[in-house]
Amino acid sequence: MLTELTDQNFDQEVLKNEGIVVVDFWAPWCGACQMVGSIIDELENEMGDKVQVGKCNVDKNEDIASKLSIMSLPAIKIFKAGKIAKEFTGAQNKDVLKKAIEELI
Amino acid sequence: MYDLIIIGAGPAGLAASIYASRYKLKHLIIGEEVGGQIMKASRIENWPGEESITGMQLTENFRKQVEKLGGEIINIGVDDIEKLEGGFRIVTDDEKVFEAKTIIFALGMKPRKMNLPKEDEFIGKGISYCATCDAMFFKKKDVVIIGGGDSAATAALHLAEFANSVQLLYKNGTKIFEPVWEERMLENGKITLESFENILEIIGESKIEGIAYETQDRQKKELKVQGIFIEIGSTPGAVIAKDLGVETDEHEFIIVKPDQSTNIEGVYAAGDITTASNKLRQIVTAAAEGAIAASSVYKTIKMDKK
The missing domain is CATH 3.50.50.60 (FAD/NAD(P)-binding domain)
Known part of the structure; x- marks a missing residue:
């Protein structure tokens, strides 16, 4: 299931998570984020049993965006055991993300 | 078929x-x-x-x-x-x-890159090619825009809604934005325009702290900025x-x-x-x-x- 990540639950859901969490940082005014957003939905459908997938609206959750020094959207970060294992800036195609996740499993 | x-x-x-x-x-x-x-x-x-x-x-x-x-x-x-x-x-x-x-x-x-040293390293960490996408991360910060066309001008106006100051640098006196954009930039109050000859370096190690450049009259200048927006076509x-x-x-x-x-x-x-x-x-x-x-x-x- 897709997790809605916020300043409040980010610690619990991502940083304290022992597994793999794919986080899509987005904002409503970011056009490219919409496209990435639908790719993330597809990844959740295909890989949701192996990894956790979440979305974080940085417009509403500025603390976490600033803590992670996010300065560009769309930003995708893959966490493993609470640490950033891989990160991407800008629109990515599905295969690239899928491969990156599979390498971490 | x-x-x-x-x-x-x-x-x-x-x-x-x-x-x-x-x-x-x-x-x-x-x-x-x-x-x-x-x-x-x-x-x-x-x-x-x-x-x-x-x-x-x-x-x-x-x-x-x-x-x-x-x-x-x-x-x-x-x-x-x-x-x-x-x-x-x-x-x-x-x-x-x-x-x-x-x-x-x-x-x-x-988008065209500047090909500056450290440019690739700082993409998404202070260097941006899309002001619309990234402006909100520069609230109350100082930013520079490199470029002399319409996309640079609209980027400057958009960034001025968020940033503390916006310095637009255009190369060798070449300003090709529509006059209506220039008027709006000059009226804005937060935006300044300057012609440059060369970008010398991006200052900073883990994050951007500034930019060094040579002005059109060959003076070396440094600007303290946290963001660099590249709009050079x-x-x-x-x-x-x-x-x-x-x-x-x-x-x-x-x-x-x-x-x-x-x-x-x-x-x-x-x-x-x-x-x-x-x-x-x-x-x-x-x-x-x-x-x-x-x-x-x-x-x-x-x-x-x-």
Whole structure:
């Protein structure tokens, strides 16, 4: 299931998570984020049993965006055991993300 | 087999689809990003019929019209194109295969990099090619924009809504933005404009702390900034077309005839990627070229059926 990540639950859901969490940082005014957003939905459908997938609206959750020094959207970060294992800036195609996740499993 | 596959989903590709639908051509659009470069435009004020509109909203309007008329868009890149007897075989990045009698290349342009030391390292960490996407991360910060065209000017105006100060640097006295943008920048209060000769370095290790440059009168200057926005235009993305043997000019623009056809039979091109429309490269010219290309495809296919 897709997790809605916020300043409040980010610690619990991502940083304290022992597994793999794919986080899509987005904002409503970011056009490219919409496209990435639908790719993330597809990844959740295909890989949701192996990894956790979440979305974080940085417009509403500025603390976490600033803590992670996010300065560009769309930003995708893959966490493993609470640490950033891989990160991407800008629109990515599905295969690239899928491969990156599979390498971490 | 499709009558037509349009590669690229910016204004040229979408306009081509609108016309293709009305000509009842069986067609498909394959594009990495719907809207293309206009998705990065914060304000568009020269598209007839819209006094002022965001790039995102205009894209949404285009997309709705395309889909309402029956056009189908697939969001993916094209990996390979091969010439067949009477058509083309197109393989997408996810290895799907499509065949079409004709192709319109509407690939558009990609942002140009400065090629400064540390530029790649800081992408997404203070260096940006899209003010609309990233401006909100620079609230109350000081930023510099490099560029002298309309995209640099609109980026400066958009950033001024968030940032503490915006310094626009344009090279060698070359300001080519529309006078209306310059007026608005000068009235803004947060924006200053300066001509530069050379960018010397990006200052900072783990994050951007400033930029060093040489002014037009050869003085070395340093600015304390946390963000650098690069808006120095774009380069055509013609690689996939060139691989097929499509002819380009010395700047990599696809050479087209007045009917938007290329040197290869059945291959057309439209939009910013072509040598047409006096290389004005606006939404209005891209859309027009898309319409012409679709109409040329229609004429070709109709003639073949006779």
